[in-house]
Amino acid sequence: MSSKTRIPITVLTGFLGAGKTTLLNHILACLPHTGGAGVSAVADGPNVGSSTARPLHVAVIENEFAAAFGIENEILDKGKVAALELLYEFGYGCVCCSGSGELRRVLEEIAHKKKAEGKVLDWIILETTGLADPGPVVSLLQSNDLSKHFYVDGVVTIVDAHNFLTRFVEASANASAADDTSTESLPVYPYKNEPLAQILHADRIIVNKTDLVEGSDEEEIELLVRSYNHHAPIVRSSFGKVPLSFVFGLHNPVSNGTPTTHLTTAPESTKAHDPNIHAIAASVPGLVDLDEVLDFVRSVARRLDGNLYRVKGYLAVPGESRKIVVQGVGAHDLEAYPHREWEVGQDHDSRITFIGKGVKEIQGLISTGFATCATR
Numbered sequence: 001m002s003s004k005t006r007i008p009i010t011v012l013t014g015f016l017g018a019g020k021t022t023l024l025n026h027i028l029a030c031l032p033h034t035g036g037a038g039v040s041a042v043a044d045g046p047n048v049g050s051s052t053a054r055p056l057h058v059a060v061i062e063n064e065f066a067a068a069f070g071i072e073n074e075i076l077d078k079g080k081v082a083a084l085e086l087l088y089e090f091g092y093g094c095v096c097c098s099g100s101g102e103l104r105r106v107l108e109e110i111a112h113k114k115k116a117e118g119k120v121l122d123w124i125i126l127e128t129t130g131l132a133d134p135g136p137v138v139s140l141l142q143s144n145d146l147s148k149h150f151y152v153d154g155v156v157t158i159v160d161a162h163n164f165l166t167r168f169v170e171a172s173a174n175a176s177a178a179d180d181t182s183t184e185s186l187p188v189y190p191y192k193n194e195p196l197a198q199i200l201h202a203d204r205i206i207v208n209k210t211d212l213v214e215g216s217d218e219e220e221i222e223l224l225v226r227s228y229n230h231h232a233p234i235v236r237s238s239f240g241k242v243p244l245s246f247v248f249g250l251h252n253p254v255s256n257g258t259p260t261t262h263l264t265t266a267p268e269s270t271k272a273h274d275p276n277i278h279a280i281a282a283s284v285p286g287l288v289d290l291d292e293v294l295d296f297v298r299s300v301a302r303r304l305d306g307n308l309y310r311v312k313g314y315l316a317v318p319g320e321s322r323k324i325v326v327q328g329v330g331a332h333d334l335e336a337y338p339h340r341e342w343e344v345g346q347d348h349d350s351r352i353t354f355i356g357k358g359v360k361e362i363q364g365l366i367s368t369g370f371a372t373c374a375t376r
Contacts (some may be wrong), residue, residue, distance in 0.1 A: 086110065253343060
């Protein structure tokens with residue numbers, strides 16, 4: 001396939017709760033207007049800032065733990081997105097390791113649709129799990145069979161300004177900033193330091209949730225990030241609101257590499273994920289009391305004592321015609337807000353997922369505790 005007809009892929013990564021889905025919703029909400037400004041598709045590849053080219057037709061691939069439980073699909077704001085052509089979800093396995101086969105299958109299906117059905121598709125956004133290492137993902141996408149149809153436009157890493165320093169230190173035996181990314185400078189830790197791996201492989205870095213931290217904290221985060229990744233431009237944001245030109249059009253489609261190619265075999269990418277981190281889901285076939293759910297989530301966070309990394313779910317609440325999204329980073333930043341209307345005939349159920357260390361050991365408590373939140 002000609003380099004001019006290959007489909008660019010943007011890899012969107014970041015640790016649990018950094019704001020990947022919020023950024024994705026922002027991107028998708030802006031895409032219908034990109035025919036006038038922003039990013040557009042033209043004959044010879046991506047064109048940033050064009051005022052004449054047609055809008056992009058985008059496919060989204062979501063490899064989120066919550067997708068496996070039918071939650072991520074509810075949080076992604078598809079209703080406002082005229083340009084979203086295809087949505088693929090899978091959550092049983094991280095895309096950088098056990099889920100790589102599923103990613104290959106999805107991409108092969110997209111390539112087939114384009115060839116057999118003449119499907120117009122200009123761009124793919126791949127949202128990884130919060131524990132994904134972009135290095136193996138980029139290597140997979142650059143394999144001979146897939147690179148015939150696709151190329152990596154860039155790896156965009158989103159950093160949670162409110163929680164990054166805590167998570168980074170926790171995953172490092174030595175959290176002091178290094179002068180370079182040599183083997184000797186990387187923290188000594190038996191398992192993969194996912195926040196570090198995501199920074200090492202980034203072409204663009206977004207320091208998100210800056211509205212929740214002081215300016216001095218932002219500076220400290222940027223200095224630490226820059227000490228490990230010298231080349232990636234950094235921008236600060238709240239709610240993932242960044243210019244589309246910062247995310248798209250980062251790489252020349254004629255080449256088959258990205259600026260991060262030399263890092264796809266970084267020592268951090270050779271380590272295994274921490275086997276103590278799991279995702280546990282619970283569901284209630286009906287309505288729940290919102291206040292009781294929030295109290296329940298906080299009680300789980302207290303029990304795990306800082307080891308609850310992510311909470312995400314949607315609820316059916318009495319007197320509310322819309323689904324209520326509940327999400328947070330542990331017990332921090334916990335929020336609940338109305339999302340979109342329930343579809344006609346759709347079962348009103350409530351689902352929630354917990355990700356962290358020790359959640360598997362209290363799976364029974366999570367299931368029974370969530371069940372007690374059901375309205376009586």
